[in-house]
Amino acid sequence: MLRAAGVGAGDEVVVPAFGNVEIAEAVASAGASPVFADIDPVTYCLDGSSVEAALGARTAAVVVVHRFGRPADMPRLHELGRRHGLLVLERAEIEDAHDERAQRRQRAAYLDAKLRGVRTPDGGDGHTYQQYVVRVPGNGRPDRDAFARAIRGRGVECRVPVKTPVHRLPGFRRCVSLPETERAADETLALPVDASLTKREMQRIVAACNTLGGLLEPALG
Template sequence: MQVPQLDLTRAHRGLEVELLAAAEKVILSGRYALGEEVSGFEAAIAELSGAAEAVAVNSGTDALNLALMAAGIGSGAEVVTTPFTFFATVEAILAVGARPVFVDIDPGTFNVNPQLVERALTARTRALLPVHLFGHPADMPRLEDVAEAEGGLLLIEDCAQAVGASLNGVPVGSFGDLAAFSFYPTKNLGALGDAGAVVTRYPDYAAAVRRLRNHGQSAPYHHDTRGLNSRMDELQAAFLNVKLRRLSAWNQERRKLAATYGELLAGISEVETPTELAGCYHVYHQYAVRVGARDDVLAELKEAGIGATVYYPVPLHLMKVLSFLGHKPGDFPEAERAAREVLCLPIYPGLTAKEQDYVAEHLKRAVKRHPQSKGEG
């Protein structure tokens, strides 16, 4: 049996007619950028995230970059974030000339540990940038307390992997001053190409992002500042408007799949299944387990045709491109341990019970053959 890491065609089954109709509507409209589909999607994603406004942009990476730019964060500023995430989080910080400052993660949620944030703050700290990794909300109330206690540090959420997630009934994206979403095709809500959005409760920030995404224009050919070319295409907005109506059902399906994995792997001491803290609504963009001898286990799963994947094999502070920060192994031990142990199993709408049984059975066999304890290595 082959169980792919991800099969996007399964989520699109039954949507083909709607997606083609949406594309045809855009083609016939003659309006391909910043039209009705984009404005409609902006209204919908603002409502979903509990924000006052949303601004559709070209990608999740641009959303982070534009959020930082709109907030006025630039050269000389420090932004506190996690070393265990996709590189785009730090890439955006670097793009505006700021310096990333890392804080180690909570080993249960893989999110930044709020108890460690205060010791990372300096007179140059301008913002906290937590990531809701794998779909589990970060501890936003405690991070809000830290931001307020330090005289109102900016709080910018990276929601790239967590669209539809919530904490105590409050959706991610509504806690921070600004938040960035990605709609890359592999995300829980994915376009058929690149797309992203910035959401905010503040009209001034929304207006700034709108200018910045369109070359810094306040009016046609009147440029107030240097911006980017980061408009969301009408076509991608049209596709997202179709798919957004299914997001809740898809996230519920992911949660059911996660529960099934939890049942199948219960009692296997060599496998640590994901945490969902009280009050959190985890949307399982990834189903991230921890195993010892991870790379050996992964090799066996791949031999069995299972598309398990490692996110992320190298924590950011040990990346060559960030060597100028001066970090060394051991600086962030939980992030480093996660990079050694985390293994993401296939999880997506349309995954079958037979496929999950197959994945779980082969994982059980592999960890028994490679019994290295977690934390070793």
């Protein structure tokens, strides 16, 4: 898509650092240079103000990645593109069946109502919960990792969605301040929310998390 739009050598493309390295690699493969912008802490997608701050004379495009089933603020980002004459590309997540989305939303609502001690995701703007991502409050990565080990020990599968932001990886290392990206990488944990989960399995998730949640700061909101 970048090559087809004429983006190449000498150009810069604004991309998120919170996520997979493939986006930055695609920019580099087109001959352009990736420039990293910070995320919105609610959606985990590119933040419009940070994108605008990252623009320069060589910026040709912005690549927006929707995260975890929560869409980015596309009206704001398209407005930025129009104002600055930039190409705005979207990396959409895989579409899935309506019934599956409905069941995930049902399970997410159950977790929203029952979980204590973790910060549950914001469910606004058509969230499809391709991943149910919570934040583990406390001392960042050490507490998040200890929490993950503990609930795995209680039979709950979970995963760290972004272990290392792209701007910290070899080959793309940048001296750039992305505080929300780094905070999210240190605090986030994806809990199971698959449509196939039974009520008993959902109860096990809640029991495992809440047993530990009392040792952490209270959930916000």
